[in-house]
Amino acid sequence: MSSGRERTVTRLHDELPAIVTRSVEAIRAAVPAYRDLRGPQLDEVEHIAARSLRRLLDLWIDDSDIERDRLAFRAIGTARAADGRPLTDILRAYRVASDVFVRHVVDHHLDDLEPADVADLSLMVLRTLDAVSEAIIDAYTAYRDRLTSDRGQAQAAFLDDLVAGRQNSSGAIADRSRQLELALAGRPRLLIVDPTDPTRPVSEHDLDTILRALGATPHTDRSDRTPRTHLRTRRGTRGIVLLPTTVDRVALDTVCAALDLHGCLMSGRPIADVAAAYRLACDGLDTAPGHAFADRTLLDDGDCQLLVLLTARATADTDAVVSSVLGPLRDPSNTHLLDGLRAFISTGTATAAAAELHVHPQTLRYRLRRAQELTGRDPRHAWHRLALDTAIQLQQLAGPIRTR
Known part of the structure; x- marks a missing residue:
């Protein structure tokens, strides 16, 4: 050398x-x-x-x-x-x-x-x-x-990697999906469920029952080689299911109630962000009060964003609370619905709210029904009223809605 x-x-x-x-x-x-x-x-x-x-x-x-x-x-x-x-x-x-x-x-x-x-x-x-x-x-x-x-085991391992954040490259996700014969949505819905009885974990049977109720093939059925649009796995006592964007929330809520499960259904995020959605959902489920489930079995993104804010987590995002709770009500075309909701929450009755806004009580009640349809939240329920009121106050602090 x-x-x-x-x-x-x-x-x-x-x-x-x-x-x-x-x-x-x-x-x-x-x-x-x-x-x-x-x-x-x-x-x-x-x-x-x-x-x-x-x-x-x-x-x-x-x-x-x-x-x-x-x-x-x-x-x-x-x-x-x-x-x-x-x-x-x-x-x-x-x-x-x-x-x-x-x-x-x-x-x-x-x-x-x-x-x-x-x-x-x-x-x-x-x-x-x-x-x-x-x-x-x-x-x-x-x-x-x-x-x-073992396709079922491999697909469960894939979801484990997604929720752990070991798989966050869109190219790698697409490649692995092809190898495992999957046809996953670009913005899937992520379901996390807990048993209402804390002494038992979510079972494989529970997850298969949820999939059957949605018309999907359980992972235990190896005879169907059609590319699957879902994944499922378990972590601790919880079950995790990645679902298509078009999943029927009502059917999902019904089957979870029948299985004595409650949980959280997250939507709207790219598949590469599953890990962030999972962490947010777990934070929400860990801190949600019992009355948050008073009229349903599944929380959503807005509930979890609110809970992260209320518990002063470092990941709290006020803009996310406003957008996820109010949703379409933030559109300038729905300002009258938002005003009706704000008046109802501040006065406590439809009659008093109608008087404040100088509209007929039936007009006010119609606006409340439309607001509920658009947000999925009934302001007569304590938890939803808290979520809506918090989001409205945060929006007011941020300034008026900008017209397009």
């Missing part, structure tokens, strides 16, 4: 953090599945890049056998298969990082190197990429074969 190569390797060790940063930036720019990674997943990519590039330096120095790293790269292949990242994107990420590394050496240290050093570097990178690709492909394929052999 030339003295120039030895000096270059010493300098490269000092420059490695900057090379890793550029490598990760290049990977995110070139590989779609890595573009949306955040938090722990991005940290993991940076850690793997740093470890891999450090290993390239070692191999360039001592020409040791890459085979001893095979187990580590097999573990990476298994992990990427589990989180649904496309295999081609994984291998491309290694090629991109290697390209950044080689170009840095050529651009900054070529004058210190002999032709043999550059040739050894190029051959070493090619051999390493070949060995790494083989190890990752073998492990990735083996894990996928095991995963897809």
Whole structure:
């Protein structure tokens, strides 16, 4: 080994953090599945890049056998298969990082190197990429074969990853959905249910009964190979079901009541945001008073946003409370309905509210019915009155509705 190569390797060790940063930036720019990674997943990519590039330096120095790293790269292949990242994107990420590394050496240290050093570097990178690709492909394929052999178990694992936030790339979600023969909605509804009896957990039978009531195929039925539009799993005592956007809320509320379940039905969020919806729903269910379920078994996004605000959680968002509770009433065309609702809540009766607004009591009652139809909230119920009143007050504090 030339003295120039030895000096270059010493300098490269000092420059490695900057090379890793550029490598990760290049990977995110070139590989779609890595573009949306955040938090722990991005940290993991940076850690793997740093470890891999450090290993390239070692191999360039001592020409040791890459085979001893095979187990580590097999573990990476298994992990990427589990989180649904496309295999081609994984291998491309290694090629991109290697390209950044080689170009840095050529651009900054070529004058210190002999032709043999550059040739050894190029051959070493090619051999390493070949060995790494083989190890990752073998492990990735083996894990996928095991995963897809039991479709129900694999689909439950997919939902586990979604609610845990291990799957937040739209590209990876689409790829894994295709592999598991799923046809999930882009903005699905997320159902989280708890038993009203805290001494028992939600059962597999409960979840299958919910799916049958909605006309969906339970996961225990393996004879139907039609792409499923739903997923279901359990966490602790709770059941979790990912449903199509068109699910019948009334039917869902009815079957949950018959099973002595209550819970929360979240809607309107992209599938990549399932983890955030799940955390919000759990916060709501953990703190909801009994009378929040007085006229229904399922809370919604507005209830959970209100509960997060009332319990002073760091994630509280006043704009979200207003939009999720009032919904269509925020439209300027429905200002008369919102005014009627505000007057009813402040006076306590339809007659007094009508007098305040100088309208006939029947007109006021019609406005209240329309407001209830649009929001799903009856202001005569204590919980709904609290939700509506809070949202109205927050909107007033924020200023008047802007006309279009």
